[in-house]
Amino acid sequence: MQLIDGNAIAASIIAELKSQVAALPGRKPCLALVRVGEDPASVSYVKKKEKTAAEIGIESRIILPPVTISQAELEKLIDDLNADPGVDGILVQSPLPKPLEELAVFRRIAAHKDVDGFHTLNLGKIAQEDDSGFVACTPAGVMELLARSGTDLKGKHVVVLGRSLIVGKPVALLALQKKAGANGTVTVCHSGTADVAALTRQADVLIAAIGRAEFVKGHMVKPGAVVIDVGINRVADASKKTGYKLVGDVDFAAVSQVASKITPVPGGVGPMTVCMLMQNTLKARRLAAA
Numbered sequence: 001m002q003l004i005d006g007n008a009i010a011a012s013i014i015a016e017l018k019s020q021v022a023a024l025p026g027r028k029p030c031l032a033l034v035r036v037g038e039d040p041a042s043v044s045y046v047k048k049k050e051k052t053a054a055e056i057g058i059e060s061r062i063i064l065p066p067v068t069i070s071q072a073e074l075e076k077l078i079d080d081l082n083a084d085p086g087v088d089g090i091l092v093q094s095p096l097p098k099p100l101e102e103l104a105v106f107r108r109i110a111a112h113k114d115v116d117g118f119h120t121l122n123l124g125k126i127a128q129e130d131d132s133g134f135v136a137c138t139p140a141g142v143m144e145l146l147a148r149s150g151t152d153l154k155g156k157h158v159v160v161l162g163r164s165l166i167v168g169k170p171v172a173l174l175a176l177q178k179k180a181g182a183n184g185t186v187t188v189c190h191s192g193t194a195d196v197a198a199l200t201r202q203a204d205v206l207i208a209a210i211g212r213a214e215f216v217k218g219h220m221v222k223p224g225a226v227v228i229d230v231g232i233n234r235v236a237d238a239s240k241k242t243g244y245k246l247v248g249d250v251d252f253a254a255v256s257q258v259a260s261k262i263t264p265v266p267g268g269v270g271p272m273t274v275c276m277l278m279q280n281t282l283k284a285r286r287l288a289a290a
C-alpha cells in the first residue's frame with residue numbers, strides 16, 4: 001500500500017507557485033477571503049489560506065462581516081470587491097450561516113475573480129472542457145493528487161461518493177473529461193443510490209466526498225483500488241487537547257489494508273485544496289494583467 005502524501009505534493013506545488021509569483025511583473029496577486037460567522041472549521045480553513053498565501057507572496061485581504069449581515073449587504077460587499085481593481089480573486093467561505101443564500105452569493109462573484117470555481121460559468125466550462133475558467137479547488141486538488149501519484153483514469157471505473165456542488169459534481173465531470181490523465185468511466189453515488197457498497201466495490205478509483213465519518217469500510221473497497229478521501233470530519237476524542245480528532249469519510253485502518261494507494265486525513269486532499277486556490281489566484285492575476 002502506498003500512502004499518497006498530500007503535504008509533500010502540496011509543498012512542491014507551493015515552491016513552484018512561489019517562484020512564479022516572484023517572477024510576476026507589477027503588483028502581487030491579491031485574494032479577498034470573506035468569512036461570515038465563527039464556524040470553527042471555517043475559522044481554521046481561512047487562517048490556513050491566509051498563511052499559505054503569505055508563504056507564496058500572495059496578498060490576502062481578510063473580510064469578516066458581522067454575522068447579522070443581510071443577503072443584500074453581502075451581495076453589495078461582493079459587488080464592491082468585483083469592482084476593485086486591486087482584488088484578483090474572491091472567496092466566500094462555505095458554509096454561510098442561515099438565512100444567507102450561498103448559491104446566490106457564489107453567483108454574484110464576477111466569473112473572472114471566482115477562484116473558488118463555484119460560479120455557473122466556471123462550472124459550465126468544466127462540462128464544455130474549456131480550460132479558460134477556474135476549477136473548484138478541492139476537485140482540482142484531487143485530480144492533481146491522482147496525476148502526481150501516477151494514477152491514469154483512462155479505462156478505469158471511477159466511483160464518486162457524493163454529489164455536492166463543491167466536490168462531487170465537479171470532480172465527476174473532471175474525471176470524465178476526454179483528456180490525458182482523465183477519460184474515466186464515472187459513477188456517482190448519493191443518498192438516492194440503492195446499493196452503494198455494490199458500486200464502490202467495482203471502483204478502480206474511489207473518491208469519497210459525503211461528509212460522513214469513516215463511512216467507507218474495508219468490505220466496500222475492491223482489493224488494489226486507489227482511494228481518495230475528501231472528508232474532513234471532527235469526531236469527539238477526549239485524549240486530544242482540542243477534544244476532537246479529524247477523520248475522513250474512509251475507515252483508514254481497514255481500507256488501507258485493501259487499497260493499493262490511499263490518501264490520509266489529515267494530510268491528503270486538504271493541503272492540495274489550499275494549493276489549488278493559490279494557483280487559481282495566480283491565474284486570476286495573470287488574466288487581469290493580460
Ligand code: GUN
Binds near residue numbers: 093138
Ligand atoms: N468550505 C469547504 N470547502 C470549501 C472551498 O473549497 N471553498 C469555500 N469557499 N468554502 C469551502
